[in-house]
């Protein structure tokens with residue numbers, strides 16, 4: 152029977168089909184843990200006298216609370232320290248692999264899985280974190296779960312689930328220079344809305360998607376959740392296999408061949424039917440930024456802050472009014488005139504090596520705008536090491552940016568990296584909710600290219616804007632940055648550090 | 649999870665509608681890493697008010713909560729159910745519940761029964777005229793009795809069965825242990841495992857320092 156990619160992966164993990172409205176029982180291939188959503192799950196196991204069923208399919212890292220400075224000193228914040236200590240103790244007690252602060256494989260859970268080669272096509276991946284959808288870029292079903300589900304997976308390695316609906320997002324054409332996969336996903340969310348994907352697994356398809364690098368695909372799948380979707384996925388292809396080959400946990404020898412043979416079957420059949428389809432033309436895209444307080448409140452950078460009176464839908468109008476007020480903006484004001492205090496480059500959306508290379512390429516030989524604070528936080532310690540091996544850290548430091556240790560950092564401000572009330576950021580992360588980056592903080596979601604240009608000009612800017620004052624930027628070969636098959640994390644480079 | 653057939657305990661009238669999960673347990677308590685011991689967090693904001701129902705001696709030991717409509721709305725935090733259970737509540741009745749709250753309750757062995765608003769009013773009256781009155785909840789019959797008044801409540805068959813069997817989600821899944829083991833036996837050998845751990849070479853990470 153013809154099936155979509157999502158249905159194939161689902162069926163391959165069916166332990167038991169539910170009848171009479173009972174959910175299906177789905178097997179979980181990889182369970183990732185971090186310090187925030189796991190403590191009560193472990194305690195639940197302890198209370199019921201249960202064990203972790205498959206420690207060999209489970210792994211933990213520390214990311215949400217970790218400081219990005221002085222990581223060799225005790226963590227100052229008591230809550231953060233307790234959460235991290237609890238994770239360490241639980242990992243020890245139950246025999247779970249953990250990558251702690253100071254370890255080269257520590258980092259944001261959604262970077263560490265792929266970089267170790269643990270995330271592979273056709274897998275089911277779960278984590279107590281909504282951005283688990285990132286792993287869908289490899290062609291598996293990956294989704295966030297709640298704490299009681301974390302406990303459920305720890306105890307049984309399965310989850311009772313109701314089938315999802317499927318939505319195809321066809322991205323046609325070619326991305327224009329200066330735009331990135333971040334602009335694709337921000338445009339998709341603005342188009343279908345923050346609830347548009349509710350109940351669906353999104354499959355991103357089309358020419359523009361096929362041309363993206365693995366890391367650029369991760370950026371797109373990462374933000375599926377911001378459209379309300381349960382998960383996002385992209386069918387695996389040679390780009391995927393190339394990224395995986397040689398990684399520590401990638402299959403080897405005959406296993407590799409068997410795996411690739413299976414992986415090649417992981418695509419939606421030509422005659423399969425999606426519950427819904429959405430089309431988008433990448434060639435029409437411009438750099439996209441958000442102006443409001445949810446990721447769906449975004450517009451091309453050349454646009455103006457919306458005028459609420461002109462919005463027909465009453466709910467949208469009220470939401471816009473509130474967002475504009477919170478964000479301290481003026482209706483009708485050009486987005487380009489918005490001044491920022493902080494530029495945050497990092498997170499599981501855009502804190503990977505390609506993102507850092509992209510930014511470095513733009514800012515090399517320049518200094519940041521004097522009024523702007525620039526924070527660069529690699530997604531994992533390995534990404535940091537690789538950036539240092541490539542000399543990117545020096546480019547950032549010369550630019551005037553703060554070069555930090557790995558973690559979630561200002562993406563959610565659980566550690567000391569926060570916005571002060573009223574402060575405004577351009578951020579490469581994924582959520583611009585009220586107070587997300589610190590109480591009273593104001594967030595504009597942007598691509599790495601826009602982040603770089605904004606750090607130079609001090610107002611929301613594209614790379615094209617840079618050329619207005621400085622013609623040297625006109626020759627910048629930026630269309631080759633995002634979407635090109637850049638070398639993956641190179642183990643040899645790391646050894647030389 | 650304990651099996652639930654009948655329960656008798658002091659009824660607590662909570663004459664408020666739209667009690668959201670922030671009121672059941674404020675966000676500051678979410679930082680904890682434990683799963684039990686949330687009794688002090690339950691209705692924390694209201695507990696400082698001496699007039700609040702749980703601060704009155706007759707109701708303090710309550711275990712059956714009779715609440716206004718739309719109980720458990722707002723954020724999906726599972727802590728709301730933990731807090732109610734930790735305090736000692738075994739059952740909550742309201743004319744309407746938020747879906748997620750009701751789902752979480754069923755999974756964790758807290759009975760969330762839907763009761764007609766007029767029956768709720770009837771129980772409120774009894775509990776308020778004679779504070780400390782006990783309510784007997786009969787899950788088999790799906791009724792609640794206070795004094796000589798017996799009123800029905802609704803609970804879907806599946807949740808009722810689970811509560812009566814004392815099966816939590818995990819217990820339920822583990823009834824299919826054989827299916828899980830059979831699935832594991834035929835899983836492809838090339839699928840990755842986290843253990844034994846494979847790494848790139850070990851490297852020292854230097855700590856970034858404040859500028």
Ligand code: SF4
Nearest residue numbers: 282498499559562563
């Ligand atoms: S970087 Fe942000 S979105 Fe990603 S896992 Fe961390 S907190 Fe969540």
